[in-house]
Amino acid sequence: xxxxxxxxxxxxxxxxxxxxxxxxxxxxxxxxxxxxxxxxxxxxxxxxxxxxxxxxxxxxxxxxxxxxxxxxxxxxxxxxxxxxxxxxxxxxxxxxxxxxxxxxxxxxxxxxxxxxxxxxxxxxxxxxxxxxxxxxxxxxxxxxxxxxxxxxxxxxxxxxxxxxxxxxxxxxxxxxxxxxxxxxxxxxxxxxxxxxxxxxxxxxxxxxxxxxxxxxxxxxxxxxxxxxxxxxxxxxxxxxxxxxxxxxxxxxxxxxxxxxxxxxxxxxxxxxxxxxxxxxxxxxxxxxxxxxxxxxxxxxxxxxxxxxxxxxxxxxxxxxxxxxxxxxxxxxxxxxxxxxxxxxxxxxxxxxxxxxxxxxxxxxxxxxxxxxxxxxxxxxxxxxxxxxxxxxxxxxxxxxxxxxxxxxxxxxxxxxxxxxxxxxxxxxxxxxxxxxxxxxxxxxxxxxxxxxxxxxxxxxxxxxxxxxxxxxxxxxxxxxxxxx
Numbered sequence: 042x043x044x045x046x047x048x049x050x051x052x053x054x055x056x057x058x059x060x061x062x063x064x065x066x067x068x069x070x071x072x073x074x075x076x077x078x079x080x081x082x083x084x085x086x087x088x089x090x091x092x093x094x095x096x097x098x099x100x101x102x103x104x105x106x107x108x109x110x111x112x113x114x115x116x117x118x119x120x121x122x123x124x125x126x127x128x129x130x131x132x133x134x135x136x137x138x139x140x141x142x143x144x145x146x147x148x149x150x151x152x153x154x155x156x157x158x159x160x161x162x163x164x165x166x167x168x169x170x171x172x173x174x175x176x177x178x179x180x181x182x183x184x185x186x187x188x189x190x191x192x193x194x195x196x197x198x199x200x201x202x203x204x205x206x207x208x209x210x211x212x213x214x215x216x217x218x219x220x221x222x223x224x225x226x227x228x229x230x231x232x233x234x235x236x237x238x239x240x241x242x243x244x245x246x247x248x249x250x251x252x253x254x255x256x257x258x259x260x261x262x263x264x265x266x267x268x269x270x271x272x273x274x275x276x277x278x279x280x281x282x283x284x285x286x287x288x289x290x291x292x293x294x295x296x297x298x299x300x301x302x303x304x305x306x307x308x309x310x311x312x313x314x315x316x317x318x319x320x321x322x323x324x325x326x327x328x329x330x331x332x333x334x335x336x337x338x339x340x341x342x343x344x345x346x347x348x349x350x351x352x353x354x355x356x357x358x359x360x361x362x363x364x365x366x367x368x369x370x371x372x373x374x375x376x377x378x379x380x381x382x383x384x385x386x387x388x389x390x391x392x393x394x395x396x397x398x399x400x401x402x403x404x405x406x407x408x409x410x411x412x413x414x415x416x417x418x419x420x421x422x423x424x425x426x427x428x429x430x431x432x433x434x435x436x437x438x439x440x441x442x443x444x445x446x447x448x449x450x451x452x453x454x455x456x457x458x459x460x461x462x463x464x465x466x467x468x469x470x471x472x473x474x475x476x477x478x479x480x481x482x483x484x485x486x487x488x489x490x491x492x493x494x495x496x497x498x499x500x501x502x503x504x505x506x507x508x509x510x511x512x513x514x515x516x517x518x519x520x521x522x523x524x525x
Contacts, residue, residue, distance in 0.1 A: 060084075060124055067118045075114055078103070082111065083121045086511050087128040090138070091406075091492045094505045105504070112508045122512060129396035134512060136392075137489050141421060143514035144207065149420035150494055151501070155464040157204055162424035163196055164215030164438045165189075165222040170246055171281040173270065175317075177481065178216055182441040184427050192427030193224040195453055199425065200232050202458045209263075214242040215426065216439030221247065222427070226258025238263035242313065244270070246286055248293040253300060264309040266347070267294060272326040291330070295337035302338040311345035311387075316394075321364050324348075324375045332382045345387040348394055349485070372398040392485060408488045410475035417473070418490050419450055419463050429453035431462050434482040447473055448482060 060083065065076035078101050085092050085100065098108040115121050126134045141147050141159060149156035168183040184192075203210055211232060213219045220243050222228075232239050241259075245267040253259055267290065271277040277287035294310065301308055314327060327346065335342035372394065379386055390398055392406070417433035424432040429452045432438040437445040450471075451462035483491065493510065500509035 060120070063120050064118055067120060068114065072114055075111055078111060079115055079118065079121060082115060082511075083124045086125050087130060088401075090125075090130045090133045091496050092511075093496060093503070094500045094508060094511065095503045097511075109508075112505075112511075115511070116508075125512060129399040129401035130392070132390070132392050132395045133489060133493075137486065138493055138510070139512065139514045141490070141493075146418075146421045147494070147497065150418050151497060153467060154420070155460065155467055156420040157202075157460050158419060158421065158423045158463065159207070159210070160422040161199070161203070161211050161459070162214050162422070162435060162438070163199075163211055163228075164217070164219075164424055164426040164432075165192065165196060165213060165225060165228065166215045166217035166219045167427060168221050169216075169218040169244075170221070171218070171244055171270075171283050171286070173281050174279070176216075177436065177442060178439050179441040179443075182439065183217065184440055188427050189222055189224065192429070193222070193228055195429050195455070196228055196425070196427075197231050198455070199453055199459050200228075200235060200237065202460065203235075203237075205236050208236055208238045209240075211237050212240045212242070214435075215424075216436075216442070218247065219243055220245070220252065223256075226256030226261075228258070229261045230258035233258075233261040240264040240266055242266045242268060244268055244281075244286075245290050245293050246283070248290075248297060250296050250300070253297070260304065260306050260308060262308055264311065264344075265297070267310075267312050269312045269314045269327070272323065272330050291334060294343075295334050298334065298338035298341055298343070302341040309344045311343060311347070313347045313349070315349050316368075318364060321368050321371050324371055325378050328375070328379050328382050328386075331386060335383065342383065342385055344385075345389065347389045347391065349391045350393055368394075369397050369400070392489065406485075406488045406492055408480050408483055408491050410477055410479055412491070412495065413473075413475045413479065413483070414491055414494060415472040415474075416467070416470075417448065417450075418487075418494060419466060421490055422486070423450065423459070423463070425453060425459065431459065431466075434487050435484040436487075437482040444476060444479060445482065448479075 061076045061080040064079050065073045068076060081101060082097055085097050094108075094112075098105070101108065101111070103111065125131070126139075144159045146156065146159035148154075167186060167189050169178070172180065200211065213225070213229075219225055219241055229239055229241075239262055241262050241264070243265060245265070248259075248265075259265075269290075270280040271287060274285075274287045277290075278284055297310060300306075301310065312327075312331075316324070331343045331346070372390070376388070376398065379388060419431070419433060422435070424435055424438045426432065426438050426440070430438075431450040431453060432445070433448040433450055437448045439445065450466040451457070453459050453462055497509045500506070
């Protein structure tokens with residue numbers, strides 16, 4: 042390797058010729074002719090992180106021996122790796138691919154080996170007070186009240202079973218509202234006692250001062266992530282059909298911030314917001330809302346916002362080409378506005394929006410029934426509802442949802458733990474035949490994982506197992522939760 046000084050790239054918006062120059066300076070003298078091809082290889086994966094290695098080899102016009110040498114050289118140049126992971130599609134690598142590689146979950150899936158899931162969604166809510174227009178919940182569907190207590194006991198046993206090497210293994214979410222479970226606080230405290238740092242995804246309608254007093258265990262959460270359904274009363278009511286929901290949720294979060302400050306709590310408070318058609322021009326109103334909420338506790342303001350497009354693929358969630366043309370400029374203005382009005386707010390733009398704000402138009406990944414995996418990826422992630430049913434995809438865990446029962450791997454019971462459920466499921470060599478519409482059970486994470494696993498299998502089948510997927514973890518990788 043060259044002993045020349047580090048020429049780290051300042052930005053991923055670097056011209057290909059500049060990357061080639063930096064790479065050339067890093068390579069041994071006899072290998073510098075490869076710099077242009079290596080820069081091109083990096084660009085393939087900046088443009089499309091799901092590129093197959095055989096596709097890349099063909100595009101470079103190299104034979105297998107030459108390509109293998111280029112892959113070895115690629116691994117030796119840190120700037121190439123940085124250009125990919127810090128580029129417009131870098132969120133795929135930093136938020137998903139590399140942490141999963143580091144955890145061993147990817148190897149477990151590819152080998153068909155039983156492993157406790159890397160991520161486990163606990164879905165404890167028996168019902169929900171909203172009837173959201175976009176929600177796939179079956180109208181009126183709920184879990185019986187008598188299922189809650191045994192369900193909470195099952196969740197506690199599941200937490201006791203889990204390895205404690207990853208504090209972010211569990212999160213609370215669901216097809217129904219977690220805060221409708223009266224034992225949620227005790228469950229959170231139980232998890233915290235084992236070292237788990239839970240995030241809770243909630244609509245925060247029930248997050249009143251009385252609820253926080255009645256369930257003090259809610260303060261043992263690592264983060265509360267409120268799903269935001271509008272920036273005024275009209276938007277909220279149109280989406281949730283719940284009159285007065287906007288003001289109530291806003292006031293609940295204001296009160297939460299005041300109580301957090303007074304208690305000296307470490308709880309992180311933030312929002313999730315999905316950009317739907319017609320909302321692009323109104324994004325700045327989010328910042329106005331947060332600035333108003335922050336007035337309740339200026340010294341402990343809202344911590345984060347996760348901004349997303351609609352990953353479902355449903356027609357009513359797709360932003361039109363005309364509106365998308367405005368989105369990049371809107372995101373840049375939004376970022377500047379947030380820096381002025383809410384300077385401490387951490388904004389996570391996710392996969393595609395992060396690409397767009399860096400000047401690259403990236404379409405959201407769309408898995409189809411034809412590209413779904415026969416056995417999904419339970420070693421990576423599963424979801425467990427209050428009955429103990431283990432769902433393979435995040436959007437399948439709604440009671441009574443047609444077709445979702447085909448994506449239940451088994452049931453956790455007092456006699457059967459989650460690891461055993463996964464082991465039995467894999468031992469049966471499952472081959473689920475997807476029906477049209479099943480792709481809507483996958484959220485953005487599920488879709489990215491599905492595409493990545495298929496890519497790695499294709500690379501391995503083509504004889505590139507040692508370099509599958511181009512990049513691998515090279516030491517500890519911080520999870521998205523740790524970075525927020």
